[in-house]
Amino acid sequence: MVPVFDASAAQHQLVPGELAAAVEAFLSGWTARTGIPVEVWALPPAGVVPHEAAVVAYHVLVDAFNGVQDAQRVSVALTAGRALRLTVSYEGRATVPGHGEARLRARAAELGGVYSTTVTAGTATTVSLELPLAASR
Numbered sequence: 001m002v003p004v005f006d007a008s009a010a011q012h013q014l015v016p017g018e019l020a021a022a023v024e025a026f027l028s029g030w031t032a033r034t035g036i037p038v039e040v041w042a043l044p045p046a047g048v049v050p051h052e053a054a055v056v057a058y059h060v061l062v063d064a065f066n067g068v069q070d071a072q073r074v075s076v077a078l079t080a081g082r083a084l085r086l087t088v089s090y091e092g093r094a095t096v097p098g099h100g101e102a103r104l105r106a107r108a109a110e111l112g113g114v115y116s117t118t119v120t121a122g123t124a125t126t127v128s129l130e131l132p133l134a135a136s137r
Contacts, residue, residue: 044080
């Protein structure tokens, strides 16, 4: 497993309204430390995601990257419309994401959302988060 860092220690980087910037900074630093490329398919524009949802998404992202092991590449998509959707996918030796999975699943449920981890045949992992946004705007 590639050590990343504790998301709570990095939360200070998450400025309200700037989720995409915090994600880009995290991914850039992670790639520099690990040498594993990250494909970013989508990020929401600034100011679109309420801060409470952004904090949960950021923690899920960091926790997912704590589980990356022996991957050739990692893909990330983060979109915001009526819901905030985060997907982190990678192929490689599949491990359980970081130790905060139960806490993050409960936090997502508190916000009316769903957090899931799917491991396929021990070689592919997909971490997904969906949080409703329409009511919180």
